[in-house]
Amino acid sequence: MDLGTFLIQCLNALQYGLLLFLVASGLTLIFGIMGVINLAHGSFYMIGAYMAYALAPWVTTTLGGGFFTTLLLGLVLAVLLGYVLEWLFFSYLYEREHLQQVLMTYGLILVFEELRSILVGDDVHGVSAPDWLSGTIALGSLMTYPVYRLFISAVCLLVALAMYLVLSRTRLGMAVRAGSVNREMAQSLGVNIGVLYRVVFAAGVALAVLAGMIAAPVSSVYPGMGGQVLIICFVVVVIGGIGSVRGAFVAALLVGFVDTFGKVFFQEAAGVLVYLMMAAILLWKPEGLFRQG
């Protein structure tokens, strides 16, 4: 492998890993703080991608806005969705066993998939990147790399930075960290856990939707895309340690690199490498890399 190819694979791995981080960070927070195993998290990613597909034409014609207006509108809708879902369904489940939550969120997946089918249909659609991001840049003398993929990585890094600042520097972040280490203790020290849950859930949904929206031009949108991302995100969450955003970041990059380079070096066994890595890490550290508390 020459240097150019190696660089391109590195960039791909980085972009894939960072995108996984966006989805997995929400999942790990919902899991770590609310104690809810949310199978429907992949559906939020799917909903985001379909929003990018369905909202963009409408935003351009009616609002006259562009790419960022679509993103913003999508995020607002995502927060609303998360808020309503938490209120209608999830808030009844906190005292229940994990497996009851699994069953209910599975029901939600079915509902979301069917609503998607009713509203948008079952076809595969391409989504075009905005013009100013659709070029390529030269890497060395022969290779080029699409600008849009760099844009994805940049957005993800910005979001990761923002999350880091919110979690480590604000009062809300402190409550979130306290909640992920010891929920009862945080509650007894005066954190309003009901509000915290709703905020965390809405933020998690928004992150997954954002990931779906910015990934849509690269991955195109297709039925079942949520299920694929869901399992790999659970792998990320578990490797990183449940409830740890930092762990999710490291684990997502690990998974991104192992998966991308696995596909380059061993086409035969690419799929299994990530799972082997997870098994190895969990046998070495049974609670993930960065489990707190």
Next chain:
Amino acid sequence: MPNFVRPALVISIVVALAVFPLAAGKYEVDLIAKILVLAIFALSLELLVGQTGLVSFGHAAFFGLGAYTTALLLQDPDPRSFWLVMAAAMVVAALYALPVAALCLRTRGVYFIMVTLAFAQLVYYVFHDTKIAKGSDGIYLTGVPAISFAGWVPFDITKSLPFYYVALALLCAVYALLAMLERSRFGRALAGIRVNEQRMRAAGFATYPYKIAAFVIAAMLAGLAGFLKATKDGYVNPEMLAWHESGAVLLMIILGGLGKLRGAVLGAFAFVLLQEVFKNDAIFGEFAKRWQLLLGFTIIVCVLVLPHGLVGLPARLRRRERHDG
């Protein structure tokens, strides 16, 4: 409930299932046969999840291994002994389960769920990406397993009706076995591990071998279900090993109600029959195409109103009556 009601209920359900094919068409018989096989699969997982408290998200690996063993043993047209192939399917599943259990049981809780998934994905990719069994295309069974008495084969098991009765008999056998296990010292120990493992250890039980034993028995019974599935369909493919399958069987036992053997059987019936009903356009007309929506909402409502699954329904209704009266 008086003492005689429960045995009477069980007997009448078995009798009803036994006479069902006399009144039903081929489609219905095949459908119920499919559910009987899934019920065995669900029961095997119930031993692990409901009885021992170990939530496995990789149980399809053993189901699929049983099915693939069956398919690979039946690659030439000569019939082979039913019992031999069945035993082979169960042994292969157990052989894989032993090291997997030994490793997975070092972790607990959600981490255990994910490591079992990892080892199941391992098998999935072995069959999906290598040419052992034609990769993602799957393979057909060319031979049939035959139950023979001194060279005389009384029936062809691949036909609907004989298969139905064999599956029903095996389901009853598995249910009886697990019911006995539940009442045995071994079963009590598993229940103790589910409720409080620390205390079991303090009481002098080496819990690790107990958990491994439960895992291996569950895998063998899943292998049995896989053997039946392969025999019924005459075809296996890697999707039988995929996490969707592990997820589906987990959903069945949760829907039915954890901790009760009958919950697993009830869940398998409810899960498949609900799909059938919602897909039926004679009942739902145009809306039948949207069956997932109905199934999804039904599941959500079940979770919200039935905290103990479908087996908790009678108790819940009784409590309601008492409140009203």
